[in-house]
Structures are given as C-alpha cells and as structure tokens.
Amino acid sequence: MTAVFLMAGTGSDDDYLRRSFGPAIAEAGGELHALAPTAHLVDDYLATLDEVALAAREEGRAIVVGGVSIGAVVALRWALRRGGADCAGVLAALPPWSGPVGDSVAALSARITADALERDGLEPTIAAMAATSPDWLAAELSRSWRSLHDRDLVGQLRLAARCAAPTVDEIAALPVPLAIAAAPDDPLHPVRVAHDWAAAAPRAAVVETPLSEWGPHSRLLGDACLAAWRTAGGPALG
Structure with missing residues (x-):
C-alpha cells in the first residue's frame, strides 16, 4: 500500500x-x-x-x-x-x-482575503465572501477559515501568495x-x-x-x- x-x-x-x-x-x-x-x-x-x-x-x-x-x-x-x-x-x-507568482489571480485573491481579515475580522470577511459565492463554496470556506483562524490564516494566505x-x-x-x-x-x-x-x-x-x-x-x-x-x-x- x-x-x-x-x-x-x-x-x-x-x-x-x-x-x-x-x-x-x-x-x-x-x-x-x-x-x-x-x-x-x-x-x-x-x-x-x-x-x-x-x-x-x-x-x-x-x-x-x-x-x-x-x-x-x-x-x-x-x-x-x-x-x-x-x-x-x-x-x-x-x-x-x-x-514567480507574477499577476496570478489566485495570489491576488489570497492577498485580498488576508487584507480583509486584518481590516474587518473573521466573521465579517466570511459574510462578505458568502454573499458573493455559490452555496457550496460559501459553506466550505466558512468552515475552513474558522478552523484555520487560530493557525494564523492571514499569515498562511500571505506566504502562499508569494511562493x-x-x-x-x-x-x-x-x-x-x-x-x-x-x-x-x-x-x-x-x-x-x-x-x-x-x-x-x-x-x-x-x-x-x-x-x-x-x-x-x-x-x-x-x-x-x-x-x-x-x-x-x-x-x-x-
């Protein structure tokens, strides 16, 4: 195996x-x-x-x-x-x-999310995301962002965005x-x-x-x- x-x-x-x-x-x-x-x-x-x-x-x-x-x-x-x-x-x-990351949309999205988390906090950022996302994505990201919040989600997003x-x-x-x-x-x-x-x-x-x-x-x-x-x-x- x-x-x-x-x-x-x-x-x-x-x-x-x-x-x-x-x-x-x-x-x-x-x-x-x-x-x-x-x-x-x-x-x-x-x-x-x-x-x-x-x-x-x-x-x-x-x-x-x-x-x-x-x-x-x-x-x-x-x-x-x-x-x-x-x-x-x-x-x-x-x-x-x-x-290099360059103008990647995925990296830009990660930076925007990190900025929103720092500026607005976790729950308002989740609410804003869910308002513009399909139901399945809103549910999935709401769950995972909450689970990762205590593991420096913002830092993870910024690290990924420059990798x-x-x-x-x-x-x-x-x-x-x-x-x-x-x-x-x-x-x-x-x-x-x-x-x-x-x-x-x-x-x-x-x-x-x-x-x-x-x-x-x-x-x-x-x-x-x-x-x-x-x-x-x-x-x-x-």
Whole structure:
C-alpha cells in the first residue's frame, strides 16, 4: 500500500483533502495522509515530507505527494528535489501558476482575503465572501477559515501568495509521473497552467473536470487526479 501525502490549497484544510481525495485513493489501494496546514505552511510542509520520506526509505518504499493549488506547488517543488528514490509521483490538482507568482489571480485573491481579515475580522470577511459565492463554496470556506483562524490564516494566505512555483524548464527534469486535475471554468487556477506543467514534464497527463461539477461534489476532484495518474503511467498504489 503506497502512502500518499497531500497538502491543501490556501484557506482550505486537511478535512477537505480527505473528502475530495480519500475515496479515489482508497479505491486505488493507497493510504491517504492529509497534512494539516500550519502557521509556517510551506516550510512545515516541506519538513514533514522530508521526515516521512526518510522513514519510508528505511522501509524500502517511496511516497506519492500532491495537493491542491499551493499544495500542488509545494509537492512539485519537493518532488523535483527528492524524486526517484524517495518520491514515486505527484498528484497536482488546480496548479495556480508557473515560476514567480507574477499577476496570478489566485495570489491576488489570497492577498485580498488576508487584507480583509486584518481590516474587518473573521466573521465579517466570511459574510462578505458568502454573499458573493455559490452555496457550496460559501459553506466550505466558512468552515475552513474558522478552523484555520487560530493557525494564523492571514499569515498562511500571505506566504502562499508569494511562493514561487517550479518553472517549466525545471519541470522538464521531473523524474516521476505527474498527474494533474484541472478545471476549465476556474478563473483562479487557469487550465493553461495545468497544460503547461503537463507539456513540460516527461510523463504527465491532465484530466479536466469543471468546477461547476466537482465544487458541489468534492470527490470528483480526486477522481480526476487519479484518472490522470493512470493515464500518466503512475504505478499502482495498492
């Protein structure tokens, strides 16, 4: 049974990862480990992956890493550094950008949310978000923002908004399969970025699933990522 370590998107959490990826990974025979976001976010994610990879190496195993949005960025960065012996592949859902953050809409959204939280407070920011969001998104973010508030949600948002992703030239050296789930109707995570990542990687596949479908039915995002995993030639998880 392959251990799969996943990291959430900014403002989301490990609870969402279990619901969105848990069914597909279990059906594929893998074992999901959803990492909880912390105040130090990227550094803590990377340190945790180093620790679990070392333990897996001592048992003669490699891990699969992945995540959603900024979680996908962190997973890909780590796989480029530790791929091969320690990493068996990457599951990347909704990659937000390549290389420097630049004018990414996802990063801008994170900064705007952080500003609102600092200026207005948690509950007024949630109320403003919910007033302009679909019901499923309002419910999901209301829950996760409240759960992350005591773990420096503002700091997490600001860290993510300045975290550089691998460039396409760097992705060309990825030694393991890259499976990508993309949403053609998601303005924060342009489908073009997903296809740029896939075109650059030696072994990769993209499966598109509209936000309008997986948003209300979160497991569809994990289903899409595991379908891309099979297409990319990822090894069996079970």
